[in-house]
């Protein structure tokens with residue numbers, strides 16, 4: 001394996017509190033050193049990282065790769081390629097495939113496909129219930145042996161409280177978390193976006209914040225009586241954050257994540273990205289933007305600000321993309337009929353950098369939430385540039401401006417409300433396990 005020397009970059013590794021200009025050496029797939037000046041070993045590939053940030057590869061705890069069964073939306077090959085372009089070296093794949101990943105043979109299949117086709121690491125998440133139907137627990141013990149990192153029926157909540165209780169009890173014996181999509185379906189009803197003035201103006205049915213918060217509260221209570229490990233997927237409201245905060249204060253094993261879009265995009269995005277903040281413009285053809293339809297829905301500005309604060313305070317543990325690729329026909333329809341989800345992997349960094357450029361978040365903190373924080377959740381030696389760790393490295397230009405062109409995505413999902421938007425912050429190269437998988 002060719003050694004790689006990444007020279008002269010600003011190395012930001014929150015796992016070791018490193019933030020300095022230095023060289024980074026990779027040999028035999030692992031990090032072997034960081035120093036002010038390292039002479040390249042014979043035959044080494046040298047990557048000039050002057051004026052670029054060099055950090056651990058990003059880890060995504062929540063993404064949808066759609067294989068098996070929904071390959072028209074995404075495959076392990078296209079999804080991991082999109083990940084590499086977005087600076088991600090580890091993806092955790094949600095089980096809402098077809099068939100649902102609810103037994104070890106499908107987990108083994110995904111593991112095998114990831115080895116054959118994937119350009120970055122894929123860690124599967126098993127379903128909580130058979131077929132994610134919410135009635136009967138899946139073969140959790142078997143799937144744990146096949147290496148799942150947790151269980152989730154994401155796409156759906158675990159609606160039945162007693163099933164959730166059993167799941168938390170059972171998974172706690174396996175030492176694995178239950179990752180719940182917190183949503184009370186009866187409260188969401190036929191809602192398609194956040195309940196608020198934008199929904200009223202557009203004449204679309206709203207989803208109240210309580211739809212998420214009521215289930216988060218229920219789940220915390222169940223985590224308490226079972227001693228189970230609860231992870232709240234894609235938290236989106238200040239109320240959910242409060243519930244998680246109080247649970248943590250009581251010492252419960254409760255964590256939560258936030259998506260790039262819930263940190264940056266208000267519900268006004270449904271009026272068209274270019275119309276954000278222009279409250280009194282007439283409605284245009286950009287309004288009713290189905291690519292801004294997502295579950296949980298984009299919330300109001302106060303909630304967006306609350307999510308940023310909660311991430312900074314540590315109440316929200318890390319950022320996860322909830323990359324949800326869909327085909328054209330899933331989104332080229334009325335808002336009511338459109339599928340939920342945003343294709344996120346390739347715009348995550350650029351979108352999140354808006355927080356850094358506006359002074360809302362220090363860069364090292366943002367990197368921490370994409371690297372060592374999710375690694376801690378996984379309990380693996382990832383998300384770090386420590387000597388001996390797998391050489392997963394992301395190199396990016398924090399100031400490079402680029403125009404999002406969804407047609408150019410490696411992901412099959414072109415569904416993003418950011419198509420045509422200009423972002424500042426672009427991945428230059430991604431190294432996975434000592435191999436350059438993008439750029440360089």
Ligand SMILES: [Zn+2]
Nearest residue numbers: 154155181295
């Ligand atoms: Zn979900």
Ligand SMILES: [Zn+2]
Nearest residue numbers: 094154155322
């Ligand atoms: Zn999801």
